[in-house]
Amino acid sequence: MASKRQIFVRDVPIGGGAPVAVQTMCKTETANLEATMEQIRTVAEAGADLVRVAVPRDKDVEALKTIVKQSPIPVIADIHFNHTLALKAIDAGADCIRLNPGNIGGPEKVAEVAERATKANVPMRIGVNSGSLPKHLHELERENPVEALVQAAVEFVELMERLDFENFKVSIKSTNVPNTIASNRLLAEKIPYPIHLGITEAGTNWSGSLKSSVGLGTLLADGIGDTIRISLSTFHAEEEVKVAWEILKALQLRERGPVLIACPTCGRLQFDMDTVVAEIEQRLEAYPEPVEVAVLGCAVNGIGEASHADFGITGAKDEGLIFAHGKPLRKVKQGELVDALFAEIDKSLDRGKVQLDEAKSREGADWLAKIEEENAGELTPERIAQMEAEASNKEPDPFLQPVTGGKRLGLDEDASPTASRRFTRA
Ligand code: SF4
Numbered sequence: 001m002a003s004k005r006q007i008f009v010r011d012v013p014i015g016g017g018a019p020v021a022v023q024t025m026c027k028t029e030t031a032n033l034e035a036t037m038e039q040i041r042t043v044a045e046a047g048a049d050l051v052r053v054a055v056p057r058d059k060d061v062e063a064l065k066t067i068v069k070q071s072p073i074p075v076i077a078d079i080h081f082n083h084t085l086a087l088k089a090i091d092a093g094a095d096c097i098r099l100n101p102g103n104i105g106g107p108e109k110v111a112e113v114a115e116r117a118t119k120a121n122v123p124m125r126i127g128v129n130s131g132s133l134p135k136h137l138h139e140l141e142r143e144n145p146v147e148a149l150v151q152a153a154v155e156f157v158e159l160m161e162r163l164d165f166e167n168f169k170v171s172i173k174s175t176n177v178p179n180t181i182a183s184n185r186l187l188a189e190k191i192p193y194p195i196h197l198g199i200t201e202a203g204t205n206w207s208g209s210l211k212s213s214v215g216l217g218t219l220l221a222d223g224i225g226d227t228i229r230i231s232l233s234t235f236h237a238e239e240e241v242k243v244a245w246e247i248l249k250a251l252q253l254r255e256r257g258p259v260l261i262a263c264p265t266c267g268r269l270q271f272d273m274d275t276v277v278a279e280i281e282q283r284l285e286a287y288p289e290p291v292e293v294a295v296l297g298c299a300v301n302g303i304g305e306a307s308h309a310d311f312g313i314t315g316a317k318d319e320g321l322i323f324a325h326g327k328p329l330r331k332v333k334q335g336e337l338v339d340a341l342f343a344e345i346d347k348s349l350d351r352g353k354v355q356l357d358e359a360k361s362r363e364g365a366d367w368l369a370k371i372e373e374e375n376a377g378e379l380t381p382e383r384i385a386q387m388e389a390e391a392s393n394k395e396p397d398p399f400l401q402p403v404t405g406g407k408r409l410g411l412d413e414d415a416s417p418t419a420s421r422r423f424t425r426a
Contacts, residue, residue, distance in 0.1 A: 003226050004192035007123045007167055010074035010095040012049050014123075014169055015194025015226040019254050022244040023050035023196075023229045024237045025078065030060035030067070037070055039237055044072045046238035047245050047256055050227065052076040052098060061088045068093040076125065083109035090116045098125040101156045102134050107163075114165035125196055126160060127171035128152040130179065149174065149183040150190065157191050169226065171196035177215040184219050194226035201231060208232040209243045217247050258284040261309060262295040268380060269297040271315040271334050279338050289349060293341070299368055300375040301382040303328075310354075311345055313337050316371045321364050324354040328364030 006016025014021055024043050028035040030053040040051050055061060055077045068075050076096040077089035083104045086097050090113070097117060101110045117124055133141050133152050141148035149172045160168055170193050174180045180199055188195060199208075199215045212230045219225050228247070230240040248254040262277045277295050284293065294306035296314035299321060306312045307326030314321050320337040322329045322344055332340040348354040 002223060003188070003194040005166070005194060007169060007194055009050055009076065009123055012074055018226065020220065020225060020248055021049040021227040022047055022241055022248070023052060023076070023227055024048050024240040024244075025052040025229065025231075026054070027235045027237055030054055031057065031063045033063045033066055036063065036067060040067070040071050040073070040075075043237050043241050046241040048073055048238075048241045050074050050076060050096075051237075052078050052229075054078045055085055055089050055094075056080070056082075058085075058088070061085060061092050064089060064092040064094060068095065079104075081105070083113050086113045087116050090120050090122050094122060096123050096125060098127065100127055100129065100132065101159060102128065102152065103132060107159060110159060111163050114160065114163045117167070118165060121167070124160075124165070124168040125171060126153075126156050126168050127173060127196065128156065129200055130174035130176065131200075145174075145176070146179050146182045146186065149179065150186045153183075153187055154190055157193065166193070169194035169196050171198065173198050173200040175200045177211055180215045181218050184224055185222065188224045195224060196227050196229070197225040198229040198231055201233075204233050205239055205243075212243060213247055213250075217251065220247065220251055220253060255290045256288075257290060258287050259290065259292045260284060260295070261292065261306065261312075263297050264381075265297045266381060268300050268378070270299070270317065271297070271320065271337070273297045276313075276338060280341070283338070283342060287345075287349075291345060291349075293345075299371040300378050301380050302368055302372050304382050311341060311348075313341050319367065321368055323364070324348070327356060328361050328368055329354070329356065330360040331364045331367045 002017045003015035006018060007014050012021055026036050026039045028039050030036055036053060043051055051071065051073055053064065053067065053075060055064060064075070064077060074095035076098050077094035078098045079086040079089060080100065081103050086099055086104070089097055097113065099113065104110055104113070128149060130145065130149060133148055137148045137152055140151065153170055153172050157170060160166065170187065170191060172180070172183045172187055174183065177199060184195060184197060197216050197219055199212050203211060208231060216225065216228050228244050230243045232240050232243070245256050249256065249259060260281055262273065265273050273295065280293060280295060291310045294309035294312035296306055296312065299314040299316040303312065303314065303323050303326050310324060312323045315334050315337065318334050319331055320334045321331050322337070322341050324344070329344055
């Protein structure tokens with residue numbers, strides 16, 4: 001249920017079935033050109049499709065003129081209370097203007113901005129925030145905050161339509177997750193325009209990411225939302241971008257870079273998973289390819305549920321195994337597991353496929369079989385799940401399976417042609 005309408009922010013399509021666009025907002029003072037450009041380049045590198053900058057003063061407009069020329073991604077000017085700044089931002093070359101028609105000084109001022117935006121072919125994001133609804137909706141807000149948010153947004157949409165301006169997306173933002181979900185669901189039924197999703201003042205990296213994942217993830221899973229911004233209390237805007245991508249990747253809406261799968265660990269753990277997973281996650285950040293890497297804390301279950309992964313590691317005693325698509329590649333000392341894993345990944349990416357060394361693979365398979373045999377009676381979480389699945393005489397529930405990005409690199413024994421590398425953005 002993507003929006004029917006589509007707009008373009010510079011060259012980025014929003015809505016109308018386009019991939020959900022990731023955006024963030026610079027934390028720098030916009031007038032500080034050097035710091036702002038550095039942050040824009042960092043967030044673009046992290047995968048932001050769009051970036052917003054605050055424009056509260058004339059000196060920010062001055063900087064904006066250079067920023068829009070140098071930015072590798074479209075720049076949205078964030079304007080509040082001052083419609084003159086919106087006009088100046090359009091003249092400065094902003095790729096989009098964000099404003100709240102309720103705080104810009106009345107419909108005449110909104111009309112002036114709409115006219116200038118039409119001439120410059122600049123889209124707008126019009127938005128309402130809980131906490132800044134028009135006065136006539138305050139009573140409704142007390143009785144039914146969701147209805148009040150939606151009504152405010154619909155009134156703004158109607159105002160823009162009366163002004164013959166339809167080049168916009170709409171946002172309803174609230175600090176309240178259930179209200180954000182309910183109001184955006186209702187709004188999506190009422191308007192055909194693209195929808196920007198976000199949770200206002202979500203919180204720190206930890207709590208804000210969770211709130212945003214629940215709120216935005218629920219809506220995106222319903223097919224609602226055309227662009228997202230994760231608001232986190234951190235100076236590092238790229239953290240917002242990373243969280244946005246994880247949400248989109250988890251829902252398989254977009255693909256970017258590797259997917260890491262790791263078992264939750266338990267008392268059978270055979271190596272220092274915390275350190276190993278953190279190192280793998282950090283080293284994978286350098287890879288644009290959508291490789292899927294699994295980390296299993298012990299080899300007691302064999303490769304089992306990780307057999308779909310492009311690559312994986314597991315360990316037992318002081319040794320470990322590297323595997324690919326369920327096949328052992330080679331056994332290594334535990335201390336060498338991570339380096340050896342990345343050596344295999346690099347080699348395979350260079351070749352475009354995973355190459356098996358028969359002798360090493362057999363040695364790894366024998367080692368794994370021995371571990372499995374030694375632990376045949378263990379009731380591991382994975383074996384209990386398997387037994388339950390067999391008992392109910394059906395396949396394990398697909399919703400309980402790890403999310404997979406599919407196989408990217410074929411084994412060289414496959415009859416299929418070499419899998420091509422896939423890079424970055426969907
Ligand atoms: S039994 Fe399963 S959860 Fe426990 S360490 Fe081994 S792979 Fe991880």
